[in-house]
Amino acid sequence: xxxxxxxxxxxxxxxxxxxxxxxxxxxxxxxxxxxxxxxxxxxxxxxxxxxxxxxxxxxxxxxxxxxxxxxxxxxxxxxxxxxxxxxxxxxxxxxxxxxxxxxxxxxxxxxxxxxxxxxxxxxxxxxxxxxxxxxxxxxxxxxxxxxxxxxxxxxxxxxxxxxxxxxxxxxxxxxxxxxxxxxxxxxxxxxxxxxxxxxxxxxxxxxxxxxxxxxxxxxxxxxxxxxxxxxxxxxxxxxxxxxxxxxxxxxxxxxxxxxxxxxxxxxxxxxxxxxxxxxxxxxxxxx
Amino acid sequence: xxxxxxxxxxxxxxxxxxxxxxxxxxxxxxxxxxxxxxxxxxxxxxxxxxxxxxxxxxxxxxxxxxxxxxxxxxxxxxxxxxxxxxxxxxxxxxxxxxxxxxxxxxxxxxxxxxxxxxxxxxxxxxxxxxxxxxxxxxxxxxxxxxxxxxxxxxxxxxxxxxxxxxxxxxxxxxxxxxxxxxxxxxxxxxxxxxxxxxxxxxxxxxxxxxxxxxxxxxxxxxxxxxxxxxxxxxxxxxxxxxxxxxxxxxxxxxxxxxxxxxxxxxxxxxxxxxxxxxxxxxxxxxxxxxxxxxxxxxxxxxxxxxxxxxxxxxxxxxxx
Numbered sequence: 070x071x072x073x074x075x076x077x078x079x080x081x082x083x084x085x086x087x088x089x090x091x092x093x094x095x096x097x098x099x100x101x102x103x104x105x106x107x108x109x110x111x112x113x114x115x116x117x118x119x120x121x122x123x124x125x126x127x128x129x130x131x132x133x134x135x136x137x138x139x140x141x142x143x144x145x146x147x148x149x150x151x152x153x154x155x156x157x158x159x160x161x162x163x164x165x166x167x168x169x170x171x172x173x174x175x176x177x178x179x180x181x182x183x184x185x186x187x188x189x190x191x192x193x194x195x196x197x198x199x200x201x202x203x204x205x206x207x208x209x210x211x212x213x214x215x216x217x218x219x220x221x222x223x224x225x226x227x228x229x230x231x232x233x234x235x236x237x238x239x240x241x242x243x244x245x246x247x248x249x250x251x252x253x254x255x256x257x258x259x260x261x262x263x264x265x266x267x268x269x270x271x272x273x274x275x276x277x278x279x280x281x282x283x284x285x286x287x288x289x290x291x292x293x294x295x296x297x298x299x300x301x302x303x304x305x306x307x308x309x310x311x312x313x314x315x316x317x318x319x320x321x322x323x324x325x326x327x328x329x330x331x332x333x334x335x336x337x338x339x340x341x342x343x344x345x346x347x348x349x350x351x352x353x354x355x356x
Numbered sequence: 357x358x359x360x361x362x363x364x365x366x367x368x369x370x371x372x373x374x375x376x377x378x379x380x381x382x383x384x385x386x387x388x389x390x391x392x393x394x395x396x397x398x399x400x401x402x403x404x405x406x407x408x409x410x411x412x413x414x415x416x417x418x419x420x421x422x423x424x425x426x427x428x429x430x431x432x433x434x435x436x437x438x439x440x441x442x443x444x445x446x447x448x449x450x451x452x453x454x455x456x457x458x459x460x461x462x463x464x465x466x467x468x469x470x471x472x473x474x475x476x477x478x479x480x481x482x483x484x485x486x487x488x489x490x491x492x493x494x495x496x497x498x499x500x501x502x503x504x505x506x507x508x509x510x511x512x513x514x515x516x517x518x519x520x521x522x523x524x525x526x527x528x529x530x531x532x533x534x535x536x537x538x539x540x541x542x543x544x545x546x547x548x549x550x551x552x553x554x555x556x557x558x559x560x561x562x563x564x565x566x567x568x569x570x571x572x573x574x575x576x577x578x579x580x581x582x583x584x585x586x587x588x589x590x591x592x593x594x595x596x597x598x599x600x601x602x603x604x605x606x607x608x609x610x611x612x613x614x615x616x617x618x619x620x621x622x623x624x625x626x627x628x629x630x631x632x633x634x635x636x637x638x639x640x641x642x643x644x645x646x647x648x649x650x651x652x653x654x655x656x657x658x659x660x661x662x663x664x665x666x667x668x669x670x671x672x673x674x675x676x
Contacts, residue, residue: 077408079381079550084575109551110379110582112575150429150478171449171477210585213522213554238381238550241407241514241521245472262636263386263410270408273516278472315603322604324574 070349071232073251077267077274079238081259082287082311083107085321086341087235088116089328093338095200100229103198105205106219106247107237108191115324119196119203127206127221128187129214131165132174138182145174145183154183166213191218193225202227216246223250240274248275253349254282255308260289260296268296272303281352285341288313306348309341371536372543372665373529375404375563375592379579381550383571384599387632389547390414390641391654393506396662398541401504402532403511404525404559405549406497414641417502417509425497425512425527427520429476431469433457437488438466444480444489453480472517496520499528501535508535521549525558543665552586560587565665566594567623572601572608580611584618594620595664597657601625623660626653 074087084107091103105113132145132154143156153168154161165188175183191208206222208215215237226232236247248254254275258268268284275282283306286296290313300307311317311334320330328335376392378385389411393401403411431452433444440463445453452473457466469480469489481491496519499512510532512524532544548559560566566587570576580596587594596615601608612622629650635642642651 078410079378079383079408080571081382107551109553109556110381110575110579112380112578115574115578148478148482150476169475169477171475171479172447173477173479173482176447176479176483208553210552210582211557211589213557215553239407239521240516241555242519243551243553244407245517249473259382261633262413262639266410266413267408270516277517318603321575322571322573322607 070230070346071234071250071252072345072349073234073236073248073254074257075236075244075248075254075271076238076257077240077269077271078258078264081257081264082285083238083257084112084116084235085317085327086255086257086285086287087233088113089326089334089338090342091117091201091233092199092326092328093335094231094342097339097342099231101200101231101233102202102204102226102229103233103235104222104226105235106222107235108206108208108215108218108222109237109243111205111207113235114203114205116326117198117201117203119198119201121194121196123196124192124194126189127191127193127218129165129168129190129217130170130185131168131188132163132183133186134161134163135182135184136161138180140180140182142179144177144179148173148177169214170217193222195225202229215243219243219246240270244274245278248280249278251280253345253352254280255285255345256282257285257287258296259287265296265299269299272305281348283308283345283348286310308344308348309337311337371533372564373533373546373562374543374661374665375546375548375560375566376569377548377556377559377566377583378550378569379552379583380571380575383569383576384626384632385569386410386414386547387636387642388569388599388626388654388657389545391643391651392545392658392661393504394641394643395655395658396543396545399507400532400536400541400544401507401509402528402544402546403509404528404546404555406512406514406521406524406528406555407549409511409513411509411547412511414636414639415504415506415509416639417500417504417511419500419502421501423499424495425499425524426493427496427523428494429478429492430471430474430494431476431478431480432490433467433469434488434490435466436460437486439463439486439488440466441485442467443483443485447479447483449477450475475519497524499524499531501531507541508539510535522554522558525555529559552582556586557590560592561590563592565661566592567661568594568596569599570596570611571599572604572611574607577607577611577614581614581618584615584620595623595661596620597623597626599626600628602627621664624653624657626650626657
């Protein structure tokens with residue numbers, strides 16, 4: 070079971086849900102991996118407090134030109150859609166930070182003057198948080214593109230019964246990359262106008278990707294009837310409603326897992342996990 | 357991103373740009389920007405959180421001009437021409453090609469491009485021996501020039517599952533700056549997106565000042581450090597304010613101490629106040645909704661930011 074935790078809006082509680090789910094699953098004896106794919110601002114480690122066993126640099130490919138072999142035909146600049154390689158007169162300029170590593174320039178270069186070299190763009194850390202297998206990526210500051218790093222975090226995931234993917238906020242490329250091969254997407258929202266607006270965007274995104282999904286309404290209190298109503302109209306299952314409780318916010322602000330500090334949160338996370346199991350099983354039957 | 361640097365009119369001071377970002381999501385950027393919009397007189401707003409824009413929910417813009425955003429290209433295999441040789445699948449680095457397209461007179465199944473995975477590199481189209489792959493610009497989103505009760509606003513909506521959010525951010529910023537120059541308005545207030553990647557970089561490069569809205573949690577501290585490193589990387593002055601500071605005064609103190617250590621200015625504290633959500637439900641900024649409480653805090657943060665913005669205007673001008 071591969072579950073991606075996502076949300077349009079930031080700060081709705083993705084990491085809270087993802088880390089607590091992983092912790093509760095491990096406590097129940099399930100083999101579980103937690104993957105923090107919010108490589109721009111990963112936070113899961115602050116709550117799961119893993120022991121990092123290995124840390125390795127992760128690179129992005131970009132072209133390097135052998136001036137001796139280059140005939141200045143200009144084809145590399147022509148195929149490149151990102152202006153990452155340009156041929157100006159007798160010189161070929163490379164802009165590594167713009168490169169998407171599609172490999173096009175290498176393929177079109179008849180004299181074989183272009184090779185691909187690796188440039189460090191972040192690191193991958195792997196460790197253990199109790200019984201939870203822990204992985205996260207850290208994007209190097211100043212790097213614009215995170216999708217390759219996200220892909221590599223997912224590729225490094227061990228074989229476990231349950232994989233929890235903590236995705237970045239938003240609805241664009243890094244989010245798509247994080248959720249794309251998940252079996253189920255859990256959208257975490259909060260019952261505010263901003264939360265609802267961004268939930269709708271996230272729902273559209275998941276539909277475009279043709280993935281099954283469910284919703285968690287976090288910090289529920291006044292005004293949540295609209296969010297619940299929206300889910301009902303759209304036929305999206307609400308798998309959990311977590312009440313607005315200052316103690317949860319305070320646990321978070323101390324870097325403590327809410328499930329550890331509050332038995333009622335542990336119970337609702339266990340229920341959520343059971344419902345997720347049910348929901349994913351139904352998806353498998355349908356497909 | 358070279359078009360991000362302002363080209364001021366001769367003899368005129370360049371328009372100042374304040375970028376409000378946070379690193380971590382959901383710390384209250386948009387609520388604070390909406391309040392700044394109400395407090396500043398003569399600003400232009402730029403909602404640069406293009407993939408989850410919310411500022412319009414408070415400022416209720418009247419759209420004057422709607423523009424298509426074409427930021428990238430995309431490949432599409434024409435099923436009628438595909439011979440299923442598989443070359444495209446072999447060359448695609450983005451796993452965007454699937455062997456589940458409709459059959460034709462030649463083959464039972466054809467290849468198909470998943471548009472959400474396609475990064476628009478064009479390699480498949482270039483090397484398709486049959487010329488079966490169309491490759492051309494696509495509409496990735498829309499952007500709008502609007503009028504609000506707090507002044508002009510430029511905002512956008514990136515298409516669902518689309519690329520090129522950085523380019524769209526640059527488009528929004530350029531348009532906002534142009535409006536400010538034409539109408540002699542100042543500053544441009546940018547509502548940024550969470551994170552430190554491409555849209556954030558596009559939101560802050562060349563800005564006069566960055567305000568980071570942090571929250572008093574370990575995540576808030578962690579993310580502030582990364583975002584501070586980013587602004588230092590680009591050489592942009594930065595102020596920090598702690599939102600909902602009273603949720604954890606101790607962590608708030610640590611954030612402020614860390615900010616000082618990193619040489620950042622402090623813009624003040626904003627208390628946790630339910631009035632923020634109440635105001636949001638009514639489509640108002642907290643400044644328009646309440647006088648006391650966090651409204652007073654935001655007012656004082658704005659005065660620090662405004663003073664700094666005006667004070668640093670000369671040096672920003674010199675840099676240009």
